[in-house]
Amino acid sequence: MSSVSRQHRPAPPLGLSRLVLTGAALVLVALLLLLPLAAVFVEALRKGWEAYLAALREPDAWSAIKLTLLAAAIAVPANLIFGVCAAWAVTKHRFWGRSMLVSLIDLPFSVSPVVAGLVYVLVFGAHGWLGGWLQQHELKVIFAVPGIVLATIFVTFPLVARELIPLMQAQGPEEEQAAAILGASGWQTFWRVTLPNIRWGVFYGVILCNARAMGEFGAVSVVSGHIRGQTNTIPLHVEVLYNEYQSSAAFAVASLLTLLALATVFIKSALEWYRDRSP
Amino acid sequence: MTIHIQKIRKSFGAQEILHGIDLHIQTGELVALLGPSGCGKTTLLRLIAGLESPDSGDISFGSDSVVRVHARDRRVGFVFQHYALFGNLTVFENIAFGLRVKPRSQRPSESVIRDRVEGFLKLVQLPQLGRRFPAQLSGGQRQRVALARALIMEPRVLLLDEPFGALDAKVRKELRRWVRQLQQSLKLTTVFVTHDQEEAFDVSDRIVLMNAGQIVQSGSALELHDSPSNDFVHSFIGDSNRIRGQITGHAFRSAPWHYAVNAGASSAGESSEAAAAWARFRPHDVELQHFSKGVPVEKGLSARILRATPMGALVRVELLPIDASPQDVGADVLDAEIPRSDFDRLGLREGDLVSARLNRVRIVTASDTTAPRAQ
Numbered sequence: 001m002s003s004v005s006r007q008h009r010p011a012p013p014l015g016l017s018r019l020v021l022t023g024a025a026l027v028l029v030a031l032l033l034l035l036p037l038a039a040v041f042v043e044a045l046r047k048g049w050e051a052y053l054a055a056l057r058e059p060d061a062w063s064a065i066k067l068t069l070l071a072a073a074i075a076v077p078a079n080l081i082f083g084v085c086a087a088w089a090v091t092k093h094r095f096w097g098r099s100m101l102v103s104l105i106d107l108p109f110s111v112s113p114v115v116a117g118l119v120y121v122l123v124f125g126a127h128g129w130l131g132g133w134l135q136q137h138e139l140k141v142i143f144a145v146p147g148i149v150l151a152t153i154f155v156t157f158p159l160v161a162r163e164l165i166p167l168m169q170a171q172g173p174e175e176e177q178a179a180a181i182l183g184a185s186g187w188q189t190f191w192r193v194t195l196p197n198i199r200w201g202v203f204y205g206v207i208l209c210n211a212r213a214m215g216e217f218g219a220v221s222v223v224s225g226h227i228r229g230q231t232n233t234i235p236l237h238v239e240v241l242y243n244e245y246q247s248s249a250a251f252a253v254a255s256l257l258t259l260l261a262l263a264t265v266f267i268k269s270a271l272e273w274y275r276d277r278s279p
Numbered sequence: 280m281t282i283h284i285q286k287i288r289k290s291f292g293a294q295e296i297l298h299g300i301d302l303h304i305q306t307g308e309l310v311a312l313l314g315p316s317g318c319g320k321t322t323l324l325r326l327i328a329g330l331e332s333p334d335s336g337d338i339s340f341g342s343d344s345v346v347r348v349h350a351r352d353r354r355v356g357f358v359f360q361h362y363a364l365f366g367n368l369t370v371f372e373n374i375a376f377g378l379r380v381k382p383r384s385q386r387p388s389e390s391v392i393r394d395r396v397e398g399f400l401k402l403v404q405l406p407q408l409g410r411r412f413p414a415q416l417s418g419g420q421r422q423r424v425a426l427a428r429a430l431i432m433e434p435r436v437l438l439l440d441e442p443f444g445a446l447d448a449k450v451r452k453e454l455r456r457w458v459r460q461l462q463q464s465l466k467l468t469t470v471f472v473t474h475d476q477e478e479a480f481d482v483s484d485r486i487v488l489m490n491a492g493q494i495v496q497s498g499s500a501l502e503l504h505d506s507p508s509n510d511f512v513h514s515f516i517g518d519s520n521r522i523r524g525q526i527t528g529h530a531f532r533s534a535p536w537h538y539a540v541n542a543g544a545s546s547a548g549e550s551s552e553a554a555a556a557w558a559r560f561r562p563h564d565v566e567l568q569h570f571s572k573g574v575p576v577e578k579g580l581s582a583r584i585l586r587a588t589p590m591g592a593l594v595r596v597e598l599l600p601i602d603a604s605p606q607d608v609g610a611d612v613l614d615a616e617i618p619r620s621d622f623d624r625l626g627l628r629e630g631d632l633v634s635a636r637l638n639r640v641r642i643v644t645a646s647d648t649t650a651p652r653a654q
Contacts, residue, residue: 174359174361174363175363175364175365175366177330177350177357177359177363178357178359178363178364178365178428179365179376179380180330180349180350180351181328181329181330181350181351181353181355181356181357181429182351182376182377182380182428182429182432183351183352183377183380183381183432184351184376184377184380185351185380188380192365192376192380193365196365196367197366197367
């Protein structure tokens, strides 16, 4: 979208079809994006600021916020490390099973989150394959925090890797080869050459991964058990409140996720703006 | 430092790229690996650098076999076609990179690094550009930085992969002369890959011509041009004409050109069966005479002048078989290069009928071209 191409292209005539298409697009954007966005905040503040803050300070809500932050704080760094390693292995090296690994990275996107959650229940649950062993050692995974973290990691698995693979493919292995010939070890090459080249992709991947980790519903819902004040994350807590007809409290908590989404979009744009102005 | 390459084979998947390469390079020699794309020349260079490992065979620098040595420990300098400079580092830091990644015990002090990088910036004639980033330099400047980055490590051999390929024609010519002078003053054993024969002629001490994963001929530009070892060399090096015909016993005949020549003891054998063959010769080995002044001269072919283009001291003449019409799209056309003085003396013009005498003709049969590949 360069301004040059816009200047040189003659403006098409103001036809009826153009008006209809533009109008339809605007109506759609308003109906599907702007209206719900506004509705969240209007509903959340319907009973005033006091009620809004009270809904957030309420112990179960506060516990859900803390659990969501914890899950994201573990899942995002885990997927950051995994994503960078996987993208590096897949793009800079050739090995047997490489294309299978690429497909595996995409698996969490193609599997329904509910199925993912159920698989964890089948493996780690009380009657699951590892359930007996876990019980003997008094380890609780399902209906507890570890299960929620696992489900979150699974769902956000591809985000960082998917952001980096095309980028690293386009850059090719030449700079790494040049570094190796100059005597750099693999570790030095990674820190001094590879990572600086992909830093913007890493930032995007992390903020997208974070947004998804905090907003995940399906897989987490299956493994959480919905124990109020213990295993409810923000999205699950919103559902509980909504089902109990506490709609303005539900919207108040939901507004946090909405703000997160807005912040994500804003940070991403700001990063892009900054990237285009740095060498 | 000499380089000895022995019986190197390399496959990618099921396809063998190099079919047993033997090559010895002298200390201080500048060798060009020349050949069409896909002939394996870049793979050979990357094998010398350690960026690929061979399926079998040996590579040694001097008396050290390096074939099992990792690229980072081979102490070679490598320059990539597209520079491969580190985009996030300044020019200064690019050149200093190899010194900075040395183990702490061998790493020079900051002041030594500074002095040496400044020295190399001067050597590659970019003394003021240390603080720039690679993206802010021209192609020629980037390639000088890449050279400085390689040379500061005092490599045992210097390897250049189509180093001038991404540059425009004028910069390319300047830079390659400069690289040649630099190489001569450093007496550094250097191998460079190119598909441009003019570049190979201009820069190298010796040309190693490769085709289809093998070395076809190795020698000076004149040797390759004047005594090509087979038809591929003849057609690849310099300009070359080819006329189709048939060989029967010793006699080669080309009907459309009314041309016959004794092929001598050709490799076609003594068979009396007619076999497809062709005659190959250089455009400057053609002499023209007026056709109308009598019968065709001995060993001459008969032709009509289609076009004549002056080129300095020469005239480039396009010749058409005497019976073919200029409108004949598929007709064979020959090139001849005649000294301007001869052309003017004969008073030749487009459309004239001529006899062309061929001085050095090579008769090639189909078996000649396939022979070098079958080992």
